[in-house]
Every structure is written in C-alpha cells, then in structure tokens.
Amino acid sequence: MTALAHDRIQDTRDRTLEAALELFMARGYFNTTIQDLSERAGVSVGSIYHHFGSKTGVARALYQGLMGELEAAVDDIAARPVSSAEQCRAVMAHLLAFAEQRPRAMQFILEARHQEFLPEEPPMCSSQPFVRMRELVRRGIERGEIRDIDVNVAATSVFGGALRLIAMRLDGALDTPLPEHLDALWTCAWRGVAAP
Amino acid sequence: MTALAHDRIQDTRDRTLEAALELFMARGYFNTTIQDLSERAGVSVGSIYHHFGSKTGVARALYQGLMGELEAAVDDIAARPVSSAEQCRAVMAHLLAFAEQRPRAMQFILEARHQEFLPEEPPMCSSQPFVRMRELVRRGIERGEIRDIDVNVAATSVFGGALRLIAMRLDGALDTPLPEHLDALWTCAWRGVAAP
DNA sequence: GTCTATATTCGGATAGAC
DNA sequence: GTCTATCCGAATATAGAC
Numbered sequence: 001m002t003a004l005a006h007d008r009i010q011d012t013r014d015r016t017l018e019a020a021l022e023l024f025m026a027r028g029y030f031n032t033t034i035q036d037l038s039e040r041a042g043v044s045v046g047s048i049y050h051h052f053g054s055k056t057g058v059a060r061a062l063y064q065g066l067m068g069e070l071e072a073a074v075d076d077i078a079a080r081p082v083s084s085a086e087q088c089r090a091v092m093a094h095l096l097a098f099a100e101q102r103p104r105a106m107q108f109i110l111e112a113r114h115q116e117f118l119p120e121e122p123p124m125c126s127s128q129p130f131v132r133m134r135e136l137v138r139r140g141i142e143r144g145e146i147r148d149i150d151v152n153v154a155a156t157s158v159f160g161g162a163l164r165l166i167a168m169r170l171d172g173a174l175d176t177p178l179p180e181h182l183d184a185l186w187t188c189a190w191r192g193v194a195a196p
Numbered sequence: 197m198t199a200l201a202h203d204r205i206q207d208t209r210d211r212t213l214e215a216a217l218e219l220f221m222a223r224g225y226f227n228t229t230i231q232d233l234s235e236r237a238g239v240s241v242g243s244i245y246h247h248f249g250s251k252t253g254v255a256r257a258l259y260q261g262l263m264g265e266l267e268a269a270v271d272d273i274a275a276r277p278v279s280s281a282e283q284c285r286a287v288m289a290h291l292l293a294f295a296e297q298r299p300r301a302m303q304f305i306l307e308a309r310h311q312e313f314l315p316e317e318p319p320m321c322s323s324q325p326f327v328r329m330r331e332l333v334r335r336g337i338e339r340g341e342i343r344d345i346d347v348n349v350a351a352t353s354v355f356g357g358a359l360r361l362i363a364m365r366l367d368g369a370l371d372t373p374l375p376e377h378l379d380a381l382w383t384c385a386w387r388g389v390a391a392p
Numbered sequence: 393g394t395c396t397a398t399a400t401t402c403g404g405a406t407a408g409a410c
Numbered sequence: 411g412t413c414t415a416t417c418c419g420a421a422t423a424t425a426g427a428c
Contacts (some may be wrong), residue, residue: 184346
C-alpha cells in the first residue's frame with residue numbers, strides 16, 4: 001500500500017471518528033444513526049462498516065483512542081522527577097486545558113455512560129487514566145506530602161473539585177475558561193490533603 | 197374515587213417507576229424496552245401508556261420525583277439556624293447516606309445523561325438541588341466562613357470530593373460504605389476552603 | 393476500499409375489548 | 411383503568427456493483 005493510499009484510509013477513519021465524537025456528544029449515541037454519521041463525515045455507510053464493523057465499533061475506537069491519549073499524558077507527568085504535589089497539579093492543569101480545548105473529547109471521557117453502549121469496557125473510575133491519578137496520590141501519601149488518609153478519599157479530594165468544575169463548564173453552566181481557575185482550584189485541593 | 201382505588205393507581209405508578217429506575221440504571225434507558233418495563237413491573241404496556249403517555253414520560257416522572265426529593269432535603273438543611281459549615285457538612289452526609297441506601301436513585305441523579313432522553317430538562321449542574329448547594333456556599337463566603345474566592349470554585353471544591361467518591365462507589369470501585377468516609381472527606385473539603 | 397440500494401428486525405405507540 | 415394484539419416507522423447491517 002502506498003503512503004498516499006494509507007493517508008486516504010486514515011482520512012476516512014479520522015473523518016468518521018470526528019463526526020462520531022461531535023454527534024454522539026451533541027445528541028447522544030443512541031440518537032445518532034449510522035446515516036447521520038455517514039452524512040456528517042462525508043463517508044458512505046458501507047465504508048463505515050468496512051472500517052469499524054458496527055456502530056459499537058465506532059464508539060469503541062473513539063473511546064480507546066481518547067483514553068489512550070489521556071493515559072499517555074498522565075504517564076508522562078508521572079515520569080517527571082518532581083514532587084507529588086507538582087505532579088498532581090500538572091495533571092489538574094492538563095485536565096482543565098484539555099477540557100477547554102477539546103470539550104467534546106473531554107465530555108466523551110467524563111460524561112458518556114460507556115457502560116450503556118460499551119458494556120465490555122470498565123467503568124470510568126476503573127479506567128487507566130483514573131487508576132494512574134490515584135497512583136500519583138498514593139505515592140504522595142508514601143512520601144509524606146499528603147496526610148495519611150484513605151487513598152480513595154485523598155484522590156477524590158484532590159481531583160474532585162476540578163472534575164466538577166469541568167462538568168459545569170461542559171454543561172454550559174460556567175462562563176470563564178477553565179485554566180483561569182487553576183490556581184484557586186489547586187489551592188483548595190492541596191490545602192485539603194497536604195500533610196502539616 | 198375511593199381511597200382504595202386511589203391506592204391501586206398509586207401502586208401501578210410506583211411499580212412502574214421502581215422497575216424503570218432499576219432497569220434504566222442496570223441496562224440504560226435505550227436498552228430498556230416498554231415490554232421489559234411491563235414485565236418487571238407486572239403492569240401491562242397499555243397501563244404504562246395510560247399513566248405516563250410515553251417512554252419519555254416515565255423517565256420524566258422518575259427524574260422530577262427524585263430531584264424533588266433531593267431538593268427538599270437540601271432546602272430542609274438550608275433552613276436550619278446553624279453555620280454554613282454545618283449546613284454543608286449535613287448536605288454531604290445526606291448525599292453519602294442517600295447514595296448508600298438508594299444507589300440506583302443516586303446513580304440516576306448523578307450519572308444519567310438526562311439530556312439524551314430528556315432534552316427539555318436542564319443539565320444536572322443547573323438543576324435545583326445543585327443550585328441550592330452553591331447557594332449554601334455563597335452564604336458561607338458572605339458570612340466570612342469560607343475564603344473569598346469564586347463561588348463556583350468554592351462549591352465544586354466543597355462537594356467535588358464527595359461526589360467523585362460516590363461515583364466510585366456506584367461504579368463498584370469502592371468496597372467501604374460511603375458514610376464511613378464522611379469525616380475524612382469533610383476534613384479535606386473544609387480545610388480547602390475555610391477562611392483562616 | 394467505496395458506494396447505493398435493500399432486507400430484516402425491533403420497539404414505541406395505538407386500538408379497542410373488558 | 412387495565413389488558414392483548416397489532417401496526418408501522420426507523421435504524422442496523424448486508425449484498426453486491428464499481
């Protein structure tokens with residue numbers, strides 16, 4: 001296969017996934033038909049089935065791609081040789097920026113009830129990015145940066161505020177861009193859990 | 197209409213709503229058919245349409261009932277003549293207990309993408325119970341109990357941790373009953389926002 | 393690999409008896 | 411108010427030409 005042909009195939013896949021993200025989040029997965037997808041992406045129904053096998057297949061490809069991206073970002077931050085506090089803050093900053101720049105993608109990760117159309121995927125709390133975030137917090141406790149409390153309580157306390165504010169923004173209930181709130185959010189989160 | 201007849205009608209409605217809550221949350225709204233509802237509730241398809249008009253009607257009745265309940269609980273707490281801190285703590289305790297005792301109901305309130313099947317309802321962040329919770333926090337700032345920061349940041353910081361932990365529990369990713377974490381959650385939340 | 397036209401299933405909603 | 415039997419539109423998926 002030539003490089004050009006490969007690009008054209010990538011293009012069909014990408015156009016389909018982009019249309020899927022847009023429509024799934026605007027109207028919901030079940031309110032979006034393959035026909036809608038086909039029209040929006042400018043790709044025929046046959047091609048969609050050729051590449052993804054089923055409607056579920058489209059959703060799965062989208063899900064795994066986005067989760068993989070987020071996981072990679074968290075892993076990258078986790079590898080930095082800095083304090084747990086700085087790592088957690090960087091993750092929070094990344095989440096806010098990501099949500100602001102690609103709201104639909106963030107919405108798909110956070111709000112979509114994947115269980116409803118991707119029963120084989122784990123619930124969001126058990127997905128890799130969120131497992132990694134808890135891991136950061138666990139190390140913070142080990143290092144004595146964070147008080148010695150239940151790791152789940154600590155992790156949800158650190159990131160819960162930011163995630164709720166992101167949800168508000170994605171719901172259209174918040175007018176200010178998320179990154180502007182980073183400092184205030186981080187101060188609240190870290191004061192809550194920091195070791196004395 | 198006799199009191200007895202009235203009770204029988206209530207019973208059909210209640211059985212339907214109970215079945216709906218169970219099935220909508222177990223399989224999702226779109227994966228549940230009216231037939232499923234009818235069988236589970238022991239009520240005929242015709243009766244369901246007689247009482248609720250449509251499948252959406254069932255979801256709407258469920259939604260408004262549960263939101264009304266939660267709103268009443270928050271209002272009750274808001275009326276108590278105590279500090280904002282105590283009010284917020286009481287709301288947090290209520291949320292944890294509610295999620296533990298009626299997980300499906302809490303799941304429906306928190307996780308269901310109502311927008312997908314109830315487009316006319318406001319997004320969750322703008323629903324009455326959550327508006328009232330922000331109001332509690334706003335008063336806390338006015339009274340000087342909470343630092344003078346953006347009210348949305350303060351509100352999400354106060355309740356975000358608890359809501360994420362509830363989500364974990366509802367996802368089956370947390371083994372311990374939620375109310376056991378109240379003290380730890382509250383300490384984190386309040387330390388984060390409390391005025392010096 | 394891409395497309396159009398088509399088949400088949402399924403589920404929301406209704407009619408009308410009791 | 412409750413029920414059963416039935417309609418009908420819609421949407422996933424496929425067949426088969428190019």
